Amino acid sequence: MTGAVVVSAGVGVASAQTVEATVSVGSSPLGVSVDGTHAWVANSGDDTVNEIDVGTASVVNTVDVGDDPEGISSDGTHVWVANFV
16 A cells, blocks of 8 residues: 655645645655655655655655654755654
8 A cells, every 4th residue: 555645835724725746655654854855755654765856746766764664854965764663
């Protein structure tokens, strides 16, 4: 089973935003971090992180990261992943 990330545009409450794209990602996505050019999604169900190009709204890389990634942060140079142990 895969998950999805919805890319929205707008500010404020969700009802005021416009859906720009839906991107299929790995199983059970739990964390998302955006660094300006990429979105990083932690998929706890298949122990991976997806790298999404925000300009094209497409997955450009999938990385195995160990058991049950649940948190993620990025700064444009590095990506940090917290795994549930």
